[in-house]
Amino acid sequence: MGVSAEPPVPAGPDRGGVLDREVERNVLTTTVERLLNWARASSVWPVQFGLACCAIEMISSAASRFDIARYGSELFRASPRQADLMIVAGRVSQKMAPVVRHIYDQMLEPKWVIAMGDCASTGGLYNNYAVVQGVDKVVPVDIYVAGCPPRPEALLHGLGVLQDLIARGATRRR
Amino acid sequence: MDHQAPNQESLLDRLRPHIPWGLTTPREERGRSIILVTAGALLDVLRASRDHLGLDMLLDLTAWDRMPALPRFEVVYLLGRAGAADRLTVKAQVDGEPPRLPTATGLYRAAVFPEREVYDMFGLVFDGHPDLRRILMPDDWEGHPLRRDFSLFEEPVEFHGHAPKVPSEIIPYFPTGSGSGSGGAAPPGTGSDAGDLPPSGEAPGWGRQPPVDRPSGPDTERK
Amino acid sequence: MTPSGAGSGLTPSAAAAPGSAGPEVLTLNVGPQHPGTHGVLRVVVELEGEIIRRATPEIGYLHTGIEKQMEARTYLQNVTLVDRIEYLASYNEEMAFYQAVERLLGVEPPPRARAIRILMCELNRIGSHLMYLAAGTLDLNVSSVFMYAMTDREKYLDLSEMLSGQRMMPGYFRPGGVAMDLPEGFVEAARAFLEELPRRLDEYERLLDDNLIWRERLEGIAPLSREDAIALGATGPVLRGSGVAHDCRTLLPYGGYDEYRFDVPVRTEGDAYARYLVRMEEMRQSRRIALQVLDRLPDGPIIVNDRKIALPPRAELARSMEAVIHQFKLVSEGLHPPAGDSYVATESPRGEKGYFIVSDGSNRPVRAHVRAPSFYNLQALPAMVEGHLLSDLVVAIASIDIVLGDVDR
Numbered sequence: 001m002g003v004s005a006e007p008p009v010p011a012g013p014d015r016g017g018v019l020d021r022e023v024e025r026n027v028l029t030t031t032v033e034r035l036l037n038w039a040r041a042s043s044v045w046p047v048q049f050g051l052a053c054c055a056i057e058m059i060s061s062a063a064s065r066f067d068i069a070r071y072g073s074e075l076f077r078a079s080p081r082q083a084d085l086m087i088v089a090g091r092v093s094q095k096m097a098p099v100v101r102h103i104y105d106q107m108l109e110p111k112w113v114i115a116m117g118d119c120a121s122t123g124g125l126y127n128n129y130a131v132v133q134g135v136d137k138v139v140p141v142d143i144y145v146a147g148c149p150p151r152p153e154a155l156l157h158g159l160g161v162l163q164d165l166i167a168r169g170a171t172r173r174r
Numbered sequence: 175m176d177h178q179a180p181n182q183e184s185l186l187d188r189l190r191p192h193i194p195w196g197l198t199t200p201r202e203e204r205g206r207s208i209i210l211v212t213a214g215a216l217l218d219v220l221r222a223s224r225d226h227l228g229l230d231m232l233l234d235l236t237a238w239d240r241m242p243a244l245p246r247f248e249v250v251y252l253l254g255r256a257g258a259a260d261r262l263t264v265k266a267q268v269d270g271e272p273p274r275l276p277t278a279t280g281l282y283r284a285a286v287f288p289e290r291e292v293y294d295m296f297g298l299v300f301d302g303h304p305d306l307r308r309i310l311m312p313d314d315w316e317g318h319p320l321r322r323d324f325s326l327f328e329e330p331v332e333f334h335g336h337a338p339k340v341p342s343e344i345i346p347y348f349p350t351g352s353g354s355g356s357g358g359a360a361p362p363g364t365g366s367d368a369g370d371l372p373p374s375g376e377a378p379g380w381g382r383q384p385p386v387d388r389p390s391g392p393d394t395e396r397k
Numbered sequence: 398m399t400p401s402g403a404g405s406g407l408t409p410s411a412a413a414a415p416g417s418a419g420p421e422v423l424t425l426n427v428g429p430q431h432p433g434t435h436g437v438l439r440v441v442v443e444l445e446g447e448i449i450r451r452a453t454p455e456i457g458y459l460h461t462g463i464e465k466q467m468e469a470r471t472y473l474q475n476v477t478l479v480d481r482i483e484y485l486a487s488y489n490e491e492m493a494f495y496q497a498v499e500r501l502l503g504v505e506p507p508p509r510a511r512a513i514r515i516l517m518c519e520l521n522r523i524g525s526h527l528m529y530l531a532a533g534t535l536d537l538n539v540s541s542v543f544m545y546a547m548t549d550r551e552k553y554l555d556l557s558e559m560l561s562g563q564r565m566m567p568g569y570f571r572p573g574g575v576a577m578d579l580p581e582g583f584v585e586a587a588r589a590f591l592e593e594l595p596r597r598l599d600e601y602e603r604l605l606d607d608n609l610i611w612r613e614r615l616e617g618i619a620p621l622s623r624e625d626a627i628a629l630g631a632t633g634p635v636l637r638g639s640g641v642a643h644d645c646r647t648l649l650p651y652g653g654y655d656e657y658r659f660d661v662p663v664r665t666e667g668d669a670y671a672r673y674l675v676r677m678e679e680m681r682q683s684r685r686i687a688l689q690v691l692d693r694l695p696d697g698p699i700i701v702n703d704r705k706i707a708l709p710p711r712a713e714l715a716r717s718m719e720a721v722i723h724q725f726k727l728v729s730e731g732l733h734p735p736a737g738d739s740y741v742a743t744e745s746p747r748g749e750k751g752y753f754i755v756s757d758g759s760n761r762p763v764r765a766h767v768r769a770p771s772f773y774n775l776q777a778l779p780a781m782v783e784g785h786l787l788s789d790l791v792v793a794i795a796s797i798d799i800v801l802g803d804v805d806r
Contacts, residue, residue, distance in 0.1 A: 063547030130462030284630030
């Protein structure tokens with residue numbers, strides 16, 4: 001990691017041009033914020049929050065065929081205090097909604113939420129008394145992954161979009 | 175396909191001397207032995223089934239709302255025998271506010287959870303249950319969801335250019351006698367003499383969606 | 398004393414009876430968010446040191462109102478709801494539902510449909526038990542077996558996708574048969590999967606059966622006596638691991654199971670290791686059934702030939718007005734089983750599954766109740782863990798092979 005270095009002002013007619021280009025080619029410069037965003041995006045560790053059937057596809061995405069670890073999500077943390085991402089995988093029932101909020105509140109900033117599947121996004125198949133019509137009624141959601149259940153590739157795509165968001169430093173007002 | 179479990183016919187006959195037979199309505203149907211009992215005779219029948227028929231497993235305990243028929247609720251017990259094919263369905267019909275039945279947990283420990291579920295979903299109180307509280311809904315929930323006058327609480331979905339619809343309106347309720355006919359022959363024993371069967375052709379006034387009597391025809395657009 | 402990851406911690410408290418000289422009882426909340434509970438299950442344990450004195454499962458965190466919603470849908474629409482109840486064994490679930498519906502209708506699917514249904518149910522049983530192996534070993538941190546079992550399960554999911562288009566939640570069965578015929582290449586792919594399976598199972602046995610840690614963590618753990626299992630309504634591998642030879646496929650054959658020869662594994666020890674062995678052997682027996690089905694797969698229609706139950710073939714729509722009317726009626730209205738109720742006991746990977754369906758002759762069920770095996774098996778959990786160590790709670794839950802969608806519906 002290099003630090004922005006002031007190129008020496010050369011004597012002569014080509015003030016700064018060639019040297020700037022040489023510096024750009026050979027020295028990696030960045031800002032602290034971009035460095036942090038790159039680090040956050042590259043190792044997003046989800047909290048284990050599988051609720052229902054989507055959890056099975058989430059587990060499949062963590063297994064060796066789809067391997068979410070190669071995208072940086074090496075470990076699904078059991079404790080929300082050690083996780084960055086909450087993948088709400090499954091239908092959120094009335095009884096579970098306060099628990100979802102509780103777990104979300106226990107996570108430390110910066111944190112993100114992926115609503116995986118139709119039930120977490122909008123209530124899905126279950127338009128009834130028992131299911132909260134979308135987990136975004138309980139926690140703020142960054143990415144919605146559609147599907148019932150979404151294929152592991154779909155979840156990985158959603159994770160990729162989230163990583164782009166994070167790397168760009170896009171944050172949501174909370 | 176109509177599997178006749180062994181000794182099925184004689185199950186009810188073997189049960190007969192041990193229970194107040196006059197308070198029951200037995201029938202055989204599609205390979206199942208079913209007996210409808212009064213609430214007062216329920217525990218006697220369950221005990222006799224366990225002790226004299228060897229039906230040591232309570233496989234299922236559930237209920238359903240027969241409204242507008244009375245008595246309103248019917249509680250269904252499915253008894254079975256471990257390692258054997260003997261099965262007996264015991265039904266009891268109750269009414270009241272709240273409807274009450276004696277608990278079966280003294281006879282079958284497997285009744286603890288399902289009686290809580292029936293209480294939660296229907297409001298049916300089981301006298302003598304060790305821990306009668308809600309099991310599926312939150313503790314402070316009001317109402318009993320599986321009752322037919324409890325709405326499903328569907329949120330209407332908005333469509334472009336159409337009135338908002340709830341999903342159960344997409345294919346609405348069609349009672350019998352709407353001209354569409356029924357599939358397959360009615361099995362024996364399911365006529366109106368079977369006292370525990372639902373009234374056919376009656377629209378039960380389900381939640382807040384009134385049943386729609388539709389003439390059969392190609393017009394399906396609802397506004 | 399709260400272990401990390403014990404989740405929402407809504408009611409932890411140290412409850413020593415004031416003024417008593419007895420041991421201090423700690424009430425610990427496990428779940429509903431917990432890696433070891435296989436879903437959103439909450440268990441409130443009262444501990445004396447490491448010994449569990451009381452364990453109370455609290456459920457309802459996944460209650461979806463499926464039974465009520467089934468009353469607002471037609472019998473065909475309900476297949477999508479039914480899939481998602483016991484989501485690891487969707488084909489078995491559809492089988493149970495449509496067995497009850499077909500019993501009401503008084504029809505039987507044609508032989509080819511029956512064979513395809515049994516094939517998919519047994520393949521699903523293999524897939525479900527592989528998931529049990531994956532999750533159960535992951536709980537004990539045998540993550541290599543987790544990876545291998547998930548990879549094998551992917552092969553089953555590929556078969557499901559080839560057939561119905563979906564890895565999970567296929568929505569493949571129909572009243573009176575199945576939705577579409579086996580695609581080209583399916584039989585070969587299924588055979589390849591089944592040929593490979595014994596070597597994979599031998600590999601798992603090599604990794605686990607002689608593994609001291611696996612044996613120590615499962616043998617003698619979470620014991621359930623025969624009497625308790627029967628009294629608490631447990632079925633499936635939980636009951637068969639406790640010495641009761643009770644399998645609905647042999648006792649009350651349905652859907653054509655009496656045409657195939659297979660054994661039902663039973664063990665008498667009643668501990669978690671016995672249930673593990675039962676499931677491993679069940680996978681081999683499911684393979685046996687599936688191979689018999691593939692060998693004998695009859696030709697013929699894949700759905701019953703009753704226009705009031707099954708859609709007419711597309712070619713007929715061009716020729717016959719009645720076919721068009723039947724198609725229209727079935728799609729826009731659904732079928733009308735005669736009034737009555739029915740229940741058919743089927744064997745899902747977790748135990749006895751049956752649908753108690755009440756019909757009033759209309760196009761919607763008046764009541765559709767699921768006899769959920771996990772609901773009853775969970776009642777056996779306190780009997781398994783009380784008096785034993787806290788660390789065995791996770792093993793006990795894994796050995797029940799619980800699916801919370803089934804418990805809470």
